[in-house]
Amino acid sequence: MNQDSIQAIVKEVVERLSTQAESGNTTVPMAISARHCHLSKEDVEALFGKGYELTIRSELSQPGQFAANETISIAGPRGSIEKVRILGPARSMTQVEVSQTDSIRLGPKVPLRISGDIAGSAPITIIGPKGSLYKKEGCIVARAHIHMTPKDARAFNVRDGEWVRVTVEGERPVTFEKIMIRVSDRYKLEMHIDTDEANTGLIFPGQEGIIKKYGENHD
Incomplete structure (x- = not known):
C-alpha cells in the first residue's frame, strides 16, 4: 500500500469520526458476557498441569482475547457450577465473573465490581482436571x-x-x-x-x- 492510499484511508476515518460527533450519534x-474465568499463568498450571497453556476455541471481539477450549468448575458454600469457560490469554491475576443469579446458586454474597477490582471480593473454589484452588477473593459480578x-x-x-x-x-x-x-x-x-x-x-x-x-x- 503506497503513501497516498494510506493518507486517503486516514482522511476517511477522521471524517467519519467527525461526522459521528457532529451528528450526535x-x-x-x-x-453479552456469560459467566467466565480469567486465570493467571500460575493458576493455569495448578489446574491443568505444569507447563500447560490455554488453547484457542474462538476469537473474541476484543482484539487479542479468546475463548479457550478449557473449562473449569467453580464452587461456593451453597452449590457449584460446571463447565465455566476460561478466557485467554492468561492474566496477571485470577478473576471469576458470574451473574447475580449465579451468585445465589453459589452461596456467597458476590459484590458488583469493575473488572480487575477484586480486593475484598467473594471467595471461590476453582476445580480443574489436575487440581483445585481456593481463592480468598476473586469472584465478582462484573459491572x-x-x-x-x-x-x-x-x-x-x-x-x-x-x-x-x-x-x-x-x-x-x-x-x-x-x-x-x-x-x-x-x-x-x-x-x-x-x-x-x-x-x-x-x-x-x-x-x-x-x-x-x-x-x-x-x-
Whole structure:
C-alpha cells in the first residue's frame, strides 16, 4: 500500500469520526458476557498441569482475547457450577465473573465490581482436571462497562473512567445507570453486559444502546 492510499484511508476515518460527533450519534453495540474465568499463568498450571497453556476455541471481539477450549468448575458454600469457560490469554491475576443469579446458586454474597477490582471480593473454589484452588477473593459480578478507543472517546466526548447511562430501545426498553467508560488503544467499541442484564431488556448481541452523559437533557 503506497503513501497516498494510506493518507486517503486516514482522511476517511477522521471524517467519519467527525461526522459521528457532529451528528450526535452516540450508539454503541452490545455484547453479552456469560459467566467466565480469567486465570493467571500460575493458576493455569495448578489446574491443568505444569507447563500447560490455554488453547484457542474462538476469537473474541476484543482484539487479542479468546475463548479457550478449557473449562473449569467453580464452587461456593451453597452449590457449584460446571463447565465455566476460561478466557485467554492468561492474566496477571485470577478473576471469576458470574451473574447475580449465579451468585445465589453459589452461596456467597458476590459484590458488583469493575473488572480487575477484586480486593475484598467473594471467595471461590476453582476445580480443574489436575487440581483445585481456593481463592480468598476473586469472584465478582462484573459491572457493565463500555470499551472504546481514544478516537471513539473523542467522538463521543467522554473520557476514561467517566460514568454514563445507556438506553436500549426495543420490546422491553431499559436504561442502565452508572456505566463506566474504559478507553484504550487495545479496545474495540462495545458495551459489555451480563446475561441477567440482557434478559432484563430482551437484548441480543449487536443490538445498539444510546450513550447519555449525565447532566445532559435527552428528553
